[in-house]
Amino acid sequence: MTVTYNILVCGVGGQGVISAAGILARAAIASGQEARMYGSYGMAQRGGMVSAQLRIGKRVQNAKIEEGGAHMLLSMELTEALRSAPMLSSGGALFAADVMVPPVGKLIKDGGAAMRQLLGTFPSAVLVDVGSLCGPAGPRGVNAVLLGAASSVNGFPVGTNALEATITGDGTGGSTMLVDAFRRGREFMARPGR
């Protein structure tokens, strides 16, 4: 029986979606598991959406996640969190950065209030106030904060040490800031009464 953990990472171009999925995949491989990652990113620089499907386990056959098959959804942006939410499986966890990137020419009239409200009705959805958690990394730290928060979930398939080592190994100078952002994501989840 294959037991795979399916993670869908999504957002818009430039938010580090593919990078976050790549960190997860490399950390999983470094810790002796198999990982398959399928990115859809051709429109990244033309204002389009970006997503990466990631499957981690002892043995992973197929690279794609079925609708309703994602154990976790990590979204760097609110609109995209809603768009991808149908992929989330029953009992799955959803983490969305509280960031709005409206599609070109579109005005989100209520500033996203209705989206946040709907998200609040989803089971185990966590809206992450990344603005206060990114620290010196700024918007570049959003993916690291979300990875930190996600890694606190029970049954998450990749260990904290492997993730931190991968972030450190990948960074070009800014890796300390990113590891800090990652840790703040974990601390956020550990806050009492959150």
Place this chain on the structure above:
Amino acid sequence: MSTALSGRFGVLRVAEPYLGNAKKRVLLLGNEAVARGLLEAGVDACTAYPGTPSTEIMEALVAAAPRFGHYVEWSVNEKAAAETAIAAAICGLRASVSMKGVGVNVASEPMQAFSYMGTVGGMVMITADDPSMNSSHNEQDNRYFARECYLPVFEPADSTEAKDVARRALELSERWRQPVMLRTTTVIGHSSSAVTLGNIPRRTRKGSFPRDPKRWTNLPQNARRMRHELLERFDIIRKEVETVEFNSATGRGTTGFVASGAAYPVLLEALQEAGMQGSVRVLKIGTPFPLPERMVAGFLEKCKRVLVVEELEPFVEEQMGALAHRLGLEVTIEGKGRIPIEGELSVGKVLSAIRGFTGGAPPRVVSRPALSPEQMQRATELAPPRPPVLCAGCLHRSAFFALNLVEKKMGGKRLLRPSDIGCYTLGYQPPLNAVDTNFCMGAGIGISSGLNRFSGDLVAAQIGDSTFFHAGIPPLINAVITGADVIVLLLDNGTTAMTGHQPHPGVGRRADGAAAERLDLERMVRACGVENIDTVPGWEIGAISSALERAAGRKGVSVIIVRQRCALLVMRESRASGKRAAPCNVDEGRCKGCFVCVSRFGCPAMRPAGKKMVIDAEACTGCGACLDPSVCPEGAIVAGKEGVP
């Protein structure tokens, strides 16, 4: 349309893992794995024309070239790419040519000729097919081309296997003296998995061409002999393909499943979900042409019923059916009656096919969504669509906007706008809605001269610089010599933008970064017989409009070269140098909130903020196109301090 950007533009940068040392286990993109496999086979010459989902193969080979010394070429088109690779192969070198699925149509003629002659060095033609049309305009299944052309086909099942399949394909091509096809699909090329790297040998082959006109000249008297020799070569290949390690039969029982390529892991997972793995037979096909007939026959003999699970056309299914018929086997072979012929396969689709095929109990549900149908509905309503758009500072927007302005001024007369393959196909999207037709590389001009003749409308074709060099020149000549009244907007952004900025003949740089002859578009167009040529800057909507109006009043072919460097490059270079053009501003006092700018011009740096428009200073390239009064009737958009470039 062709798209590809590699992940290295992300927040975290990663050293190229496909250049790692042997025995390392690294995460590789399927396309990078293909490139690594070619390197491990000691490839000597690699050519390509960019196109999604194939581009990263050549990008990896280009990045590897300084270290391993193989020749790399971004060719003018797939035909030229194939010809360079063929020349390398007949000089005894190992060669690859890679392209997106529809590129095979362009490379077809030299490959058809070469197949008859057979090769000296290994030669692999790599096609990246695109089921579901993620970034292509058809679901062309190039296994059919390969069969018609007598190219043995290798299909990796996943990105892990892709490296070894590429290496073996090149080796076996050389052993068989026959060019081969490596066929990937989007999910293979664009998915990543752990791959254990092998050794990259030191290249020792030297290219040489022993003169042998009988062998390399396909006049009918020789071609008849060549065809006979091809069929003899193929008899040997049919035998040897039985031992290719990418074909395998496993399991037991009298119910069989067959899968090739990307369908194989989907089938395995579906069988697992259905609890059937181990109790059925599974035949994995890694060489769908020629099929390993003895292995297939052995499999069919043990089965009563077989379901062939493959994406797109019934390529394996039909061959197996013919084989079973020829051998008089009593086995029922099913396939496309149950497996969808459209789009990529999924575990869910295959599970429901298995359920119908076995008539057994419904398999367990693969997954259960977390959201209720009402929540899904509400989520869809609240999340506005996010279609890809032309970038801020893109010249194409100005050209399309000008086209729309000029047609409006034509007093009800129509100006048809055939487009072509590139970023500018995005002009189809609102708010520009400036594309009437799109067919294939270079067709915009060809269709235009025909439309002008048969509909009587004035026609303005759009074509980018890279596409013009690729396939626009013959139809331009055709328009001139047939006396068509056609305007051609030659959109020159100085690069092949859609696929990630590969060089083309107008760039003056080769794949390896060396300086090259830089072809001048004006001179090229003039040499095609066009007298009326205007060159206008992309940010001057007024100048584009006047050039269009002048051309509309003329007979014959007019070419308007609209020139402005690709905005992505402008921004990348300005970030690197720290110098950038000042972004435009909005004079809040003058902005009346009519949003003509947003709703008709639609630059992504503009966005409505309450009752006024604002310009995102980060996104604005400062190109100044929006300073034209037709974009803002109130004159509320003003240039940044340093003025416009």
